[in-house]
Amino acid sequence: MSQTKQSMGPTAPSPHLRVSDIHKRFGGVHALKGVNFEVARGEVMALVGDNGAGKSTLMKVLAGAHTADEGQFFIDEEAVSVNSPHDASDLGIQIVYQDLALCENLDVAANLCLGAEPIKPGFSFLPRFLRPLDDLEMEVRAQEAIDRLQVKTLKSVRAKVGGLSGGQRQAIAIARAVGADGSVVMLDEPTAALGVAQTRQVLDVVKRLRDTNHAVVYISHNMRDIFEVADRICVLRHGANVATWNKNDVTPDQIVSAMTRGLDKEAQNAA
Numbered sequence: 001m002s003q004t005k006q007s008m009g010p011t012a013p014s015p016h017l018r019v020s021d022i023h024k025r026f027g028g029v030h031a032l033k034g035v036n037f038e039v040a041r042g043e044v045m046a047l048v049g050d051n052g053a054g055k056s057t058l059m060k061v062l063a064g065a066h067t068a069d070e071g072q073f074f075i076d077e078e079a080v081s082v083n084s085p086h087d088a089s090d091l092g093i094q095i096v097y098q099d100l101a102l103c104e105n106l107d108v109a110a111n112l113c114l115g116a117e118p119i120k121p122g123f124s125f126l127p128r129f130l131r132p133l134d135d136l137e138m139e140v141r142a143q144e145a146i147d148r149l150q151v152k153t154l155k156s157v158r159a160k161v162g163g164l165s166g167g168q169r170q171a172i173a174i175a176r177a178v179g180a181d182g183s184v185v186m187l188d189e190p191t192a193a194l195g196v197a198q199t200r201q202v203l204d205v206v207k208r209l210r211d212t213n214h215a216v217v218y219i220s221h222n223m224r225d226i227f228e229v230a231d232r233i234c235v236l237r238h239g240a241n242v243a244t245w246n247k248n249d250v251t252p253d254q255i256v257s258a259m260t261r262g263l264d265k266e267a268q269n270a271a
C-alpha cells in the first residue's frame with residue numbers, strides 16, 4: 001500500500017496553488033487516491049513518480065482537462081473551482097504538453113499570438129475573419145515574450161518554427177503558455193527528447209520562470225535536471241503521495257527509492 005506522508009518542512013513557502021484530497025477514477029482505475037499538492041510563486045515544484053503513478057492525471061486535473069471526482073482547489077488559500085481548461089486558464093494555470101502543439105509552418109511571432117492575433121486599427125467595420133493582422137504589433141508582442149524569458153539563441157521572431165531546434169521549440173511553447181500574466185506553469189517532461197545544449201537552454205528558461213515569480217510544476221524522470229531546477233520534489237506512487245521534500249534535504253537515490261518502493265521507516269522519520 002502506498003504511504004501518504006506529506007513533508008513540507010519548516011521552510012515551505014505559502015502556496016499559490018494548492019489542491020487537497022484529489023480523487024480521480026477512470027472506470028475501475030483509481031488513478032488519484034486523495035492526493036495533496038501545492039506550489040508557491042517563485043518556486044519550481046518537481047512532480048515525480050514511476051510510470052502510472054498519476055503525474056499526468058494530476059497535471060490534467062490542475063489544468064482542468066480532467067475534472068476531479070473529489071477534492072478541493074485553492075488559489076492563495078481561497079477556495080476555487082476548476083472544471084474546465086477555461087476555468088484553469090482564468091486562474092492563470094497553464095500547461096505545456098509534451099507535443100507542444102506548435103504550428104510548424106508559421107513563424108515564432110504567429111505561434112506566440114495564435115488565437116489572440118492583434119488586428120490593424122481602423123478595420124473594425126469588417127467581419128472579424130476579414131480584418132488584416134497587425135504584423136508589426138505581433139512582432140513586438142512576440143519579442144517581449146521572448147525577452148521576458150531571455151531566450152538567447154533565437155535569432156528572429158520571424159523564423160519558422162519548423163526550422164527551430166527542440167530546445168527553442170520548447171522555449172516558444174513555454175513563452176506562449178506563460179503570456180504576460182501566467183501565474184502557474186506546468187511543464188510535462190520538457191527535456192525528454194533534448195540533447196545536452198538544448199536541455200541547458202530549457203532549464204535556463206525554467207529558472208527564469210521562477211525568477212519572474214511564476215509557480216512552476218515540473219514533471220520529469222531525469223534526476224539531474226530535477227536536482228538542478230527544483231526547489232521541492234513531490235513524489236507520487238500508485239496514485240498517492242509518498243512525500244514532498246525540500247531538494248536540499250534529500251538525495252537522488254532516496255527519490256528513486258521513494259518512487260519505486262515508497263518510504264521505509266527510517267525515511268519516514270526523516271521526511
Ligand SMILES: Nc1ncnc2c1ncn2[C@@H]1O[C@H](COP(=O)(O)OP(=O)(O)OP(=O)(O)O)[C@@H](O)[C@H]1O
Nearest residue numbers: 026029030031049050051052053054055056057058
Ligand atoms: N484517460 C484515461 N483512461 C483510463 N485510464 C487512464 C487514463 N489516463 C490515465 N489513466 C490511468 O491512470 C493511471 C495514472 O496514469 P498517469 O498517466 O497519470 O501516470 P503517469 O505518472 O503520468 O505515468 P507516465 O510517467 O507513464 O506518463 C494509470 O493506471 C493509467 O493507465
